[in-house]
Amino acid sequence: MEKTSLPVAVIGAGPVGLAAAAHLLERGLEPLVFEAGPTAGAAIEEWRHIRLFSPWRFNIDAAAVRLLEASGWEAPRPTALPYGGELIDNYLAPLAALPALASRLETGARVLAVTRQGMDKTHVRNRDTTPFIVRVLHSDGETRDHTVAAVIDASGTWSTRNPLGTSGLPAIGEEAAAARISSPLPDVAGRDREAFAGKRVLVVGAGHSAANTLLNLAALAKEAPETRILWAIRGASPSKTYGGGDADGLPARGQLGARLRRLVEAGKIELHTGFGISSFKSLDSGVTVGAVDGRTLEADVVVPCTGFRPDLDMLRELRLNLDPAVEAPMELGPLIDPEFHSCGTVPPHGARLLAHPDKDFYIVGMKSYGRAPTFLLATGYEQVRSVAAALAGDREAADTVQLELPETGVCSTDAGTSCDVPATRPAAGAGEAGGESGCCAAPEPVLVAFPPAWPTAAPPTTDT
Numbered sequence: 001m002e003k004t005s006l007p008v009a010v011i012g013a014g015p016v017g018l019a020a021a022a023h024l025l026e027r028g029l030e031p032l033v034f035e036a037g038p039t040a041g042a043a044i045e046e047w048r049h050i051r052l053f054s055p056w057r058f059n060i061d062a063a064a065v066r067l068l069e070a071s072g073w074e075a076p077r078p079t080a081l082p083y084g085g086e087l088i089d090n091y092l093a094p095l096a097a098l099p100a101l102a103s104r105l106e107t108g109a110r111v112l113a114v115t116r117q118g119m120d121k122t123h124v125r126n127r128d129t130t131p132f133i134v135r136v137l138h139s140d141g142e143t144r145d146h147t148v149a150a151v152i153d154a155s156g157t158w159s160t161r162n163p164l165g166t167s168g169l170p171a172i173g174e175e176a177a178a179a180r181i182s183s184p185l186p187d188v189a190g191r192d193r194e195a196f197a198g199k200r201v202l203v204v205g206a207g208h209s210a211a212n213t214l215l216n217l218a219a220l221a222k223e224a225p226e227t228r229i230l231w232a233i234r235g236a237s238p239s240k241t242y243g244g245g246d247a248d249g250l251p252a253r254g255q256l257g258a259r260l261r262r263l264v265e266a267g268k269i270e271l272h273t274g275f276g277i278s279s280f281k282s283l284d285s286g287v288t289v290g291a292v293d294g295r296t297l298e299a300d301v302v303v304p305c306t307g308f309r310p311d312l313d314m315l316r317e318l319r320l321n322l323d324p325a326v327e328a329p330m331e332l333g334p335l336i337d338p339e340f341h342s343c344g345t346v347p348p349h350g351a352r353l354l355a356h357p358d359k360d361f362y363i364v365g366m367k368s369y370g371r372a373p374t375f376l377l378a379t380g381y382e383q384v385r386s387v388a389a390a391l392a393g394d395r396e397a398a399d400t401v402q403l404e405l406p407e408t409g410v411c412s413t414d415a416g417t418s419c420d421v422p423a424t425r426p427a428a429g430a431g432e433a434g435g436e437s438g439c440c441a442a443p444e445p446v447l448v449a450f451p452p453a454w455p456t457a458a459p460p461t462t463d464t
């Protein structure tokens with residue numbers, strides 16, 4: 001079969017994968033979308049209780065909107081800030097249900113590996129013109145190989161959180177204690193309440209998701225007073241998480257941090273600083289979490305707010321060019337490295353910057369940022385517009401990157417994590433941790449340094 005008549009595989013039906021499919025269709029190319037989860041937006045489904053910090057206007061893709069509008073869809077108010085659940089219900093689900101996409105989307109289809117047909121990574125001859133093989137575990141339990149002309153990996157990073165152990169490795173016993181470790185952003189005061197009410201909960205991490213989880217746990221503890229909240233951070237001080245309090249130049253950060261500080265000072269949250277985790281010991285009654293310096297903490301459940309990393313295993317047979325630190329495409333890495341960019345200024349970029357030695361293979365979306373936490377959907381939408389143009393042979397359009405992004409992105413104190421999230425949906429009966437005036441009760445946008453022309457539902461603030 002001619003390589004050009006083959007479809008283009010898209011891995012993942014998150015917002016960026018679906019946008020990629022929409023752009024490919026506009027370009028006359030045939031997308032074949034494999035989604036591991038049961039529905040489009042499966043990763044966001046797990047944080048549907050979290051409010052996005054960017055307004056609708058920047059959360060929807062232009063080609064996807066063109067498809068949707070042709071079916072009578074009405075765009076949400078552009079300045080409103082949706083919850084993750086609303087992003088799915090009002091945008092991703094209707095998009096995935098359009099016949100043009102539904103017929104090209106397979107859910108319950110997990111991509112296991114990508115390679116070139118008939119050659120491993122070491123073979124170079126005719127490599128560029130040889131189709132790719134995408135190996136997929138389908139929902140019927142069968143594993144099948146699919147031959148495609150190109151591959152766009154939009155599989156995100158949600159399923160590969162960073163380990164809790166120090167040194168980038170799981171702590172000894174961490175895997176065996178998996179039943180005691182929650183998802184990275186549990187809805188502690190809502191959907192997942194039962195797993196947390198009245199329990200000893202250890203939150204690990206110093207970013208915004210840790211802060212928000214702690215505040216919601218404090219709200220939960222008001223209703224279920226036996227709930228004990230422990231907080232372990234690797235650093236010597238939580239000052240970065242607290243921000244500048246009332247004097248903080250970024251009000252939402254200051255407010256969130258001030259509330260957290262008050263709870264810690266009041267003894268409602270038990271803070272353990274300098275707690276680099278070295279071991280987990282599972283017991284019938286819970287788990288003992290050991291620190292490098294010999295201290296131990298007992299918990300029933302541990303919430304890992306330690307960020308995410310890309311799954312590169314399935315790309316092992318491809319020739320990639322990744323930044324050695326961030327694991328983003330080589331040229332993108334230095335632009336987003338959280339060690340140097342707490343408020344990353346990310347120039348617009350497209351196919352050229354995202355290219356790898358294996359021609360016609362691209363990593364896009366959240367995964368394209370590797371371990372860096374500052375990815376924005378609008379960035380991903382421009383990436384896939386450019387990639388689709390490149391795959392269609394329209395080099396000029398591919399190279400004309402027109403990112404309508406702020407010069408500065410999302411700020412983060414969570415170097416190396418993706419846990420920088422805004423406030424969660426208010427907990428019922430939220431008081432100190434989730435009262436009317438706090439971030440948990442009235443989530444605010446946490447965009448930073450958007451140009452004044454950008455409409456936001458509230459004054460721009462930052463996500464530390």
Ligand SMILES: Cc1cc2nc3c(=O)[nH]c(=O)nc-3n(C[C@H](O)[C@H](O)[C@H](O)COP(=O)(O)OP(=O)(O)OC[C@H]3O[C@@H](n4cnc5c(N)ncnc54)[C@H](O)[C@@H]3O)c2cc1C
Nearest residue numbers: 012014015016036043052053054111155156365366376377
């Ligand atoms: C809590 C939170 C809040 C955020 N808020 C914002 C915000 O306000 N504004 C903003 O611009 N960005 C925000 N982001 C960052 C980012 O835009 C989102 O993470 C977004 O979901 C990334 O989209 P994506 O399509 O790249 O990846 P995902 O949404 O993670 O989608 C990837 C898809 O691939 C599937 N998949 C994974 N592995 C495989 C496989 N092997 N085979 C097949 N399918 C697979 C997954 O099931 C998933 O459906 C936020 C992130 C988080 C975690």
